[in-house]
Amino acid sequence: MLTVKQRELLLFVHKRIQETGVSPSFDEMKEALDLASKSGIHRLITALEERGFLRRLPNRARALEVVKLPDAALPESRQRPTGPFRPSIVSSESAPAPAHDTTVPLLGRIAAGVPIEAIQHEVDRVVPPSDIVGRDHFALEVKGDSMIEAGILDGDIIICNPGETAVSGDIVVALIDEEEATLKRFRRRGGSIALEAANPKYETRIFGPDRVRVQGKLVALVRKYD
Numbered sequence: 001m002l003t004v005k006q007r008e009l010l011l012f013v014h015k016r017i018q019e020t021g022v023s024p025s026f027d028e029m030k031e032a033l034d035l036a037s038k039s040g041i042h043r044l045i046t047a048l049e050e051r052g053f054l055r056r057l058p059n060r061a062r063a064l065e066v067v068k069l070p071d072a073a074l075p076e077s078r079q080r081p082t083g084p085f086r087p088s089i090v091s092s093e094s095a096p097a098p099a100h101d102t103t104v105p106l107l108g109r110i111a112a113g114v115p116i117e118a119i120q121h122e123v124d125r126v127v128p129p130s131d132i133v134g135r136d137h138f139a140l141e142v143k144g145d146s147m148i149e150a151g152i153l154d155g156d157i158i159i160c161n162p163g164e165t166a167v168s169g170d171i172v173v174a175l176i177d178e179e180e181a182t183l184k185r186f187r188r189r190g191g192s193i194a195l196e197a198a199n200p201k202y203e204t205r206i207f208g209p210d211r212v213r214v215q216g217k218l219v220a221l222v223r224k225y226d
Contacts, residue, residue: 002048002051002053002070003047003175003178003179003181004178004213005033005035005040005044005178005179006044006047006048006051006053007070008032008033009029009032009033009041009044009045009048010048010053010054010066010069010070011069012024012029012032012033013029013054013064013066014066014069016028017064017066023063023064023065026038026041026042029041040177040179043179044179045064052067052068053066053067053068053069053070054066054067055067102127102128103125103126103127103128104125104126104128104132104137104138104139104159105122105124105125105126105138105139106122106123106124106125106126106138106139106140106141106157107122107123107138107139107140108123108140108141109140109141109142109143110140110141110142110143110158110173110181110182110183111143111144111146111180111181111182111183112142112143112144112145112146112147112152112154112182112183112184112197126139126157126159126222127222128159128220128222129159129220129222131220132159132219132220136161136162137159137160137161137162137219138159138160138162138216139157139158139159139160139222140157140158140160140173140183141155141156141157141158142154142155142156142157142158142183145199146183146184146197146198146199146201146202147171147183147184147185147197147198147199148198148199149198149199150171150185150198151221152171152183152198152218152221153223155223155224156221156222156223157221157222157223157224158173158183158218158220158221158222159218159219159220159221159222160173160215160216160217160218160219161216161217161219162215162216163214163216163217164213164214164215165214166186166214166217167186168186168187168188169185169186169187170185170186170217170218171183171184171185171186171217171218172184172185172186172214172215172216172217172218173214173215173216173217173218174186174195174212174213174214174215175212175213175214175215176195176207176211176212177211178213181215182195183218184196184197184205185197185198186214187204189206191208191209192206192207192208192209193206193207193208193209193211193212194206194207195207195212
């Protein structure tokens with residue numbers, strides 16, 4: 001799965017190459033995506049390269065090649081019931097082997113610490129706890145220790161219900177500036193949004209509401225035991 005900005009840039013580059021035969025300049029991409037600096041474009045291009053959607057051609061200026069396009073637009077967000085998070089943990093070793101359509105897609109890693117880029121294309125399938133139903137759920141591997149006091153450890157697999165709504169106290173996958181994703185507790189503070197860690201060594205980060213977009217709400221964990 002691509003972020004909104006990654007998808008927007010990929011489609012813009014594809015359209016420009018189709019129309020002119022030449023990929024757009026960094027300035028043109030920055031203007032088209034309404035970004036403040038070209039460094040944001042560089043990060044998006046690098047992410048698209050890593051996911052296999054774009055390729056930079058060597059020894060040529062403005063040389064980008066679109067390798068593939070997304071299969072389809074992202075589905076519309078769905079409303080979800082809200083309430084306190086009560087982790088449902090299942091050992092991956094003891095989980096039964098279900099049919100393919102009862103698993104959920106693992107989309108990459110999510111930071112529980114300093115934000116890292118996340119929300120990727122499907123890399124694997126995960127067996128969710130038996131009480132998790134519905135085909136819209138997705139999974140991410142946790143990287144970091146900022147949520148340890150909420151019982152979420154480095155290496156855990158989180159199961160999330162997708163959507164863009166959250167209430168204060170929910171643990172969510174939050175996308176910051178359409179570029180970086182992190183797992184934090186969501187709080188509203190007046191007109192701002194606070195993303196709280198569950199580890200005292202990490203500070204709460206405050207953002208304007210236009211900088212944070214909720215991607216999903218945590219509903220369960222899958223933990224591997226050595």
